[in-house]
Amino acid sequence: MTALDAVAVHLPQRRVPIESLAGPLELTDMQVRLFRRFHGLDQVRRDPDLSLHDLLLHAATGLTALRGQEHRVRFVLYGRAFPVVTPYPVNPLHDVCRALGLGHAVAFTLTQQSCASALLAIEMAGRLLAAEPPGRHGPGDGPLALVLTGEKAFTRDAQFIPETSVFSEGASACLVSADGPRDRLLGYACAQRGEFDVAGGASGAQFQREYRPALAEVIGRALAVAGVTLDDIRLVLPHNVNVVTWHRLCRLIGLPRDRVLLDNVRDTGHVFCADAFANYLTARERGLLDPGDRYLVAAVGAGDGATFAAMVFAH
């Protein structure tokens, strides 16, 4: 069963109050107040001196469990919200792999599910590992996959979502195994709504109407796949799009707000695909998960098209 063996996150130290974004993004005072008071956003992390390569490398080198285990890594999957982030053929993924001593691994990017691409990467990492030929490895010595996320706010679309959220730069690294003992993946569900693409014909108003019901649907499906109910879920690790979206979703599905870890919304805003991992580490640091607890991770990728995804894990 797919398992998360270790997680690390790197966020730039430099904190930028959302008021400072008003000028570059041409936001009105009202829009900034809306972000702060209504959506619960306060600041983002940005550092123009850190390249995408730096972010990815910092996250991966923070993964102490990787050290000495590089030879076990068969795959490196880079789950990314923005499909294209460097001019061709610049390839920070492979540069980082070489720097980490992972040149022997098959490395590629999974994308075009926007900010839900990280959950896809975990799912696919598990499937690739399960398809590996049986080896003579003992317990704790099986093949691994490294799932990376990481993005720069390099263009306007990667800096904020109008009237919805603001992005932080950041990266994460996660070691995935096919049989690890902790944070086992019990269920995954995904729904894609390509009609919200620029060529899809659906309206923004329709997207707003269908956003929460669609997220609720994939959450329900992930729970069903996992064989649990919402009552069994100790904690929800959300995408950090904003607070109000989650409060409304809680009302829709009957989930107590205090079971959703929303503290990082204020501290970082939306860190693209890395929200799940940042929130996971926060939950661990605060002792919010006990062994055996079921928890749910949810992500929505929205831009051109929309992807709703949810995963259930056993801690």
Place this chain on the structure above:
Amino acid sequence: MPAAPPTDLHLIRAARRAFPGPAALLHDPAHREQSRRYLTDLARQDGREVPAGLFDTASGSLGQSYAEMAEALIRALVTPDEPVDLLVLAFSRHDMLPGRATATYLSHVCPGTPLSFAVCDQGSAAAFSALRLARAYASSGGCRRVLLIVVEQTVVPYATSAPAPARHQGVALLYRTNGPVPAPGPVPSAAPAAAEEPVAAGVRGGPGTTGPAGSTGDVLDITARVGVVRQHPDVAADEVAALAGSELAALSAGHPDGRVVLSADLATAWPAHPVEGVHVTPPGQPVTGLWWTLLDRLAGPDRSGPVVAADYDPDLRYLCLVSWDDADPTGAGRPDR
């Protein structure tokens, strides 16, 4: 945890097309401006510039959209009564509308509303990874059909060291998994002609061609099972010949009638490659060329017997191989490596 038993993927039909530029969506000034801004910011990160005025008008120099190319291939290839469960889009160079979640859009236009995503940042090896992902996904059961689409287009709007492909081109491959699958209805008529251009002279469909007469591309019926998929990362140029030779020997063992398709880049890296039974892909299409040419071998008049397709990406140093044999829905597949 034991490895999941591999699920066979049977290639049942494929479409290949060339496309003239630019993307239809780039006729819209608003979309041109959005692309200009994105690509300008993209290039600026690496100290490159997008030429001023490039996006002022719609012109052939603006390049293509992978959404439009792939959509045309889907409409030509997949019938409404053949719901697809997984769609994987593989590319190396980005297209000219790079901010779109193209695969998510393709899920909307593909029968079955499949789980869809893109594989990239791996050069020409991305298509092989897509195949491995497809088989891994199918192994969990409940997956009837998989659609893999490989695309490349010629334009990036800034200086780059990478040579441009000769033309915008795409190949879509429709697979089914083990088990009975209802016979499909008629293959759909061709996608909008405005999006296509005639295939190059000498390229033709095999006897299974069901594309329109005077074809702007081919739709080919194929019966071939994916055998072994192998990816060797970080293979230095001076190691290619030995490794490719040993792999081809291993994959062709016991099949003196086997045929081989080598990508142009692999043939360049391996000048002394064997020639008997070996077909080398014409140069100019580093990502799609192998798959385009492979279809001739899988659907051509001499299609019996196993086929091995092999590729080398000289920049990212992946050596990849895939073997094909006659479809045998009851046979067991072999694991990837």
